[in-house]
Amino acid sequence: MTRFLIEREIPGASELTEQQLAEISCKSNATVASLGVPYRWITSYxxxxxxxxxxxxEDEETIREHARRGGFPADVVSVVAAEFGPHTAR
Structure with missing residues (x-):
């Protein structure tokens, strides 16, 4: 599977409560289950x-279908070309 970074514009996002974030998580999980194809939500910030x-x-269209079904914006969807961090330093 391909890893994607999704940018969602949600006015007031930083004001969402833990309960609201939990509700969004439940909706996202249910939407993932409804897709019927390989799909994995890693994390969100x-x-x-x-x-x-x-x-x-598998592809960007599947990412966008998840957004449509879940009612989530997907303003920018980008393929992650590489990942690195402190653990990759030599």
């Missing part, structure tokens, strides 16, 4: 009025 998500799927 809230920053200001945006939510950044890392998901894995």
């Amino acid at each position: 809230v920053a200001g009025d945006k939510v950044y998500c890392i998901h894995e799927a």
